[in-house]
Amino acid sequence: MHPIPTIKDVALAAGVSIGTASKALNGQGQLRDETRRRVRAVAEELGYQPNDLAQSLHRKRTFMVGLISTDNYGRFSMPLLEGIEHALGTAELSVFLCNAADDSERERRHVASLLSKRVDGIIVTANRTDPRPPLDLLGSRVPVLYALARVPDDSALCLVPDDAQGARLAAEHLVGLGRRRIAHVTGPRDYEVVGLRQEAVREVLVAAGLAFPERRVLSGPWRATWGRAAAERLLSTDPDIDAVFCGSDEIALGLTGALRERGVRVPDDIAVVGFDNWEIIAEATVPPLTSVDMRLRDLGHEAATALLGLIDGERRQGVHRLPCDLVVRASSGAAGGAS
Template sequence: MSTDAEPAPVSAKPPVTLREVAAAAGVSVATASKALNGQGRMTAETRERIRETARLLGFRPNSLAQSLLRKRSFTVGLLTNDTYGRFSLPLMAGVSDALVDKGVSVFLCNVEDDQRLGQLHVEAMLDKRVDGIVATGKRIDRHLPVDLSNLRIPVVYAFTQPDPGAVGLVSDDAGGARLAVERFVRLGRRRIAHVTGPASFAVVHTRAEAWRDVLKENGLAASEPLLGAWSEAWGHDAVARLFGKVGREGWPDAVFCGNDQIARGVIDALRERGISVPDDVGVIGFDNWEIVAEATRPPLTSVDMNLASLGREAGLALLSLVEGHPAAPGIRKLPCRLVVRQSCGSPPQ
């Protein structure tokens, strides 16, 4: 399995220490340390001999001892309250990805919505001397149930409400919504409805406002957005409202949905009414939850929040903070992208 290294020490009990390497090479630990780290002065021959010895013995420096001395553990904590959600996972993977190459490991801390659990995790991380913390959640407009405000280590907030004066990264929901609505406009749609989630979510308003702005900018009439639940069932209901009473000429020719589940419901309901997607009505969703977007008939065009990138950026931002580079506090918005499938229609040939 190993590619080029010597065979791994087969279940040798205690790990090899620097002292043993030094003894085997006939030098002092100080010299051995310097040889391996490229520090100090010695003949190239000595340095190489020590390195070879270390390699042969399978020496790997004890991170704990290094951390103790360097006051840097090359470890960060990742706090989340989104245990079952689909938002955290790509985000977490992004953070981990961005950091593993720099030798930084990530502590996974699932705090649910439990203050006690949050406290417990934060204290554990502090005790373990993490270099910093990434806080992430399932809602962009809610705080985690922990206080990270004066912690002596840097904190970056990703996809969750940051403390004032902290560094926060979120997706640009308004931009994402514009992407979708502008697409519709370019495709010649004129009556673009918006079906979205409950008013208690900030993103509902952000996206609705962007939707309205684009309509106005293009001289199109904007009705009220339809607010409901984040569910397929609400998608069904919304279709009943939009396509129910009025004559065909009053129907929308496009529906921009607040998430993919709603879009799924909308598409299903339209099909049940014999309304063709995308010929009669275009549909675009939000979140680009692939397993849903690819199962709708036709496959769903959707706004992707690039959460993995968001995670990577958050990891990098934290690292930069840890290394002492100051960062402008405030919220940075990262662009979304539109993943075009078939539900929005194509440009007329």
């Protein structure tokens, strides 16, 4: 077995000092181009690989960041992570994913572990955007950014989807298709996004001269079973509705199934729009579900880019709401049925 080549071996073979070899390989110092090329050629010939720890200590950077999530199922954190890794990959940074599972002590242990690894920054994410306590950094000054999460701290930087704008897209889409009696089946009232979306729908309908009575707003769990129960209630109490905007794709899945079992045609009789654009659910719905997409991959990419700025000393703060998209499929009855 051949010994692993060291920086000393490279320097000896290139006929330079160890300091000069290090500067040539790190792109530092005032060296002649010929010297730099010769050192790098020798390093490649020997198969020399720089020591990551030594490099990080030299540059005062580890090129590692932490991602702390409370999303047990990964429904929101995984697409967010894809966007984060895509952005950080181009910067050659590695990501440590930690699941805190809404456990403050577990989160504290993850923070301690990440700090012991000397991470350059931390991104905190969740499965809801209601305010949470700021991350306890145990006295460290490492940069922190919140993505799909928010803290009651004006100096923190928080990136979240614009839920109100997404709900307006859904409501305007249904109104534009000629729907006039629109119901909203959504999640628990204690979620901030529930209030934001409901108010946005109300504004669109009022602006269009349409009624939006309280009986057409039904709140329950973020579950398909709730969608089924809500469909039964709407058909019993408000049988003239011609559209339903659901607060999640799971709710929409249950609702459309119940409508179909009752002989109600979607979208001919009742158009349906969901929220999340969870493709495995949206495409399994019959017919395929029109849904609001929070663009979580884009949000993750933006979060990683912003964190790199914080690491480099930029000062950004406040809550930034990023726009959503509407992915049109057959359930709303739009011409073309997809986009």
